[in-house]
Amino acid sequence: MAVAVALLALGVLIAAAGPRALARARWLDREPVVALWVWQCVVAAVLLCCALSMTLSAAAAWHTVRVPLFSPAPGSVPAAYGLGTGDAWAAATASLLAVGGAWTAAMLAREVLGARARRRHLRAGLRHRAPLLPGEAATGGPRLTVLEDPRPHAAWLPGGRPRLVVTTAALRRLDGSRLDAVLAHERGHARARHDWLLHCSGALANGFPGVRVFTTFRDEVHRLVELAADDSASRRHGRLAIALALVELNEHRGVFGPCPTPLSPARQRVDRLLAAAPRLTPWQRLRLTVTAALVPAAPLLVTFLPGLGALHG
Numbered sequence: 001m002a003v004a005v006a007l008l009a010l011g012v013l014i015a016a017a018g019p020r021a022l023a024r025a026r027w028l029d030r031e032p033v034v035a036l037w038v039w040q041c042v043v044a045a046v047l048l049c050c051a052l053s054m055t056l057s058a059a060a061a062w063h064t065v066r067v068p069l070f071s072p073a074p075g076s077v078p079a080a081y082g083l084g085t086g087d088a089w090a091a092a093t094a095s096l097l098a099v100g101g102a103w104t105a106a107m108l109a110r111e112v113l114g115a116r117a118r119r120r121h122l123r124a125g126l127r128h129r130a131p132l133l134p135g136e137a138a139t140g141g142p143r144l145t146v147l148e149d150p151r152p153h154a155a156w157l158p159g160g161r162p163r164l165v166v167t168t169a170a171l172r173r174l175d176g177s178r179l180d181a182v183l184a185h186e187r188g189h190a191r192a193r194h195d196w197l198l199h200c201s202g203a204l205a206n207g208f209p210g211v212r213v214f215t216t217f218r219d220e221v222h223r224l225v226e227l228a229a230d231d232s233a234s235r236r237h238g239r240l241a242i243a244l245a246l247v248e249l250n251e252h253r254g255v256f257g258p259c260p261t262p263l264s265p266a267r268q269r270v271d272r273l274l275a276a277a278p279r280l281t282p283w284q285r286l287r288l289t290v291t292a293a294l295v296p297a298a299p300l301l302v303t304f305l306p307g308l309g310a311l312h313g
Contacts, residue, residue, distance in 0.1 A: 001056075001057070001060045001081075001082055001083070001087060001089070001090050002081075002082055003056055003081055003082075003302065003303065003306055004052075004053045004056040004057045004060065004090070004093065005053075006302055007049045007050075007052050007053040007056070007299055007302055007303065008049065008050075008053050008093075010049050010298060010299055010302060011045070011046050011049030011050055011053070011299070014042060014045050014046050014049065014213075014295065014298075015046045015211065015212070015213040016212075016213075018042035018045075018046075018213060018295075019042075019212060019213050019216045019217075022035070022038065022039065022042070022220075027280055027284075027288075028220075028224070029227060029272055029277070030277050030278070030279055030280060031279060031280050031285060031288075032224040032225075032227035032228040032231065033228050033231075034280075034285055034288050034289060034292075035220070035224050036197070036221065036224050036225070036228065037289060037292055038288065038292040039217055039220055039221065039224075040197075041292040041293060041295045041296055042213070042217075042292075042295055043201075043204070043213065043214070043217050044295075044296045045295045045296040045298060045299060046213060047104075048296050048299045048300070049299045050097050050100065050101070051097075051101065052299055052300075052302075052303045053093070053097060054093070054094050054097035054098055054101065055069070056081065056083075056303070057090045057091075057093040057094035057097065058090070058091075058094035058098075059078075059081075059083055060081075060082075060083040060087050060090035060094075061087050061088075061090035061091035061094055062091070062094075066078065066083055070083075073307065073311075074310075074311070076310040076311070077307045077310045077311065079310070080306040080307055080309060080310035081306055081307070100208075103207055104203065104204065104207055104208075106207075107203040107204070107206055107207035108199065108200065108203040110203070110206075111199045111200075111202050111203040111206070112199050115195070115199060119157055119158070122157060123157065123163070126145055126147070126163070126165065129147055129148070143162075143163050143164070144163075144164050144166065145163055145164070145165045145166070146166055146167070146168060146171065147165060147166070147167050147168065148167075148168050149167035149168060149169055150169050151167060151169055151252065152167060152169040152170040152172075152173050152174075152248060152249045152252065153165075153166075153167045153169070153170055153249065154166045154167070154170050154182045154183070154186060154249065155186065156186035156187070156189050156190050158189075158190060158193075158195045162190055164183065164186055164187075166179075166182075166183075170182070170248075170249060173248040173249070174245055174248055174249075177237055177238075177241045178241050178242075178244055178245040178248065179245070180236075180237055180241070181233045181234070181236075181237040181238075181241040181242040181245050182233070182242070182245045182249070184232065184233035184236050184237055184242075185229045185230060185232065185233040185242060185245075186229070187232075188228065188229035188231075188232030188233060189225065189229050191232075192225070192228065192229075192232075194225040194228075194229070197221055197225065198221060198222065198225065201214075201217050201218040201221040201222075202218055204217065204218070205217065205218035223265065226265065226269060227269065227272065230242055230269055230272075230273060234273065239273040239274065239276055240273075240274075242273060243269075243270045243273040243274055246266055246269055246270050246273075247270060249266075250264075250266040253266075
């Protein structure tokens with residue numbers, strides 16, 4: 001039971017220290033893809049701590065769990081974990097963590113199903129406003145849809161039949177290079193499957209709104225996926241093209257007017273693109289990637305260390 005408690009303490013430590021360390025980092029906007037990886041490692045470590053603690057608590061509380069879990073191992077291994085028989089605290093901990101796991105799965109299912117329902121609704125509206133032309137086959141590949149709309153907008157609809165939607169106002173405002181940059185930005189979202197990352201972060205934040213690591217993870221994912229898609233587009237079409245396209249698409253919202261909103265995400269993205277801060281070196285990116293991968297390895301080490309010690313003792 002001591003290992004299960006240690007895992008919970010480690011999870012709390014990572015959940016508290018991870019967001020604070022990332023908030024102090026100054027490289028996140030320069031390397032949004034690496035930042036997304038680091039955030040995923042932090043959240044995965046917290047979830048792994050809870051899952052492993054639940055498993056060991058259940059093994060300590062119930063014989064039916066302990067026997068199949070430790071049956072391949074010699075008798076010294078279960079003894080190293082100090083597993084008792086019918087421990088009430090272990091049963092309560094395992095039950096509480098199991099309820100949390102089930103709630104997380106339910107929130108993820110709700111998030112995914114809700115997103116699919118919204119996409120079906122949007123696709124139905126698109127079929128009504130932009131039906132297929134005679135002789136135009138409904139293929140399974142990506143399709144560009146142009147909508148008559150006075151508001152400039154461009155968006156990618158993921159799913160089984162992905163679709164890129166652009167309004168006529170956006171086509172009028174954007175010249176060739178800027179339009180290509182916007183399309184590349186949306187394709188960057190699709191290639192990286194940012195929709196699934198948004199689903200997972202939203203499910204955790206909605207399921208546990210009082211847990212700061214999850215709410216901050218959701219907010220950072222929403223911000224960083226846009227920066228990552230901006231970088232993907234700027235590598236092919238240049239920073240200036242995507243920055244000017246953002247200005248054209250958001251000018252009607254008053255973001256870049258005489259009294260702009262200083263904390264507007266679109267304005268911050270434009271400022272970042274025009275600043276053109278240098279990227280980290282490949283060695284720095286590799287070091288950050290490997291260091292982040294060690295964070296979810298910590299709960300695995302805490303879990304297996306007593307058993308490995310018993311085998312070699």
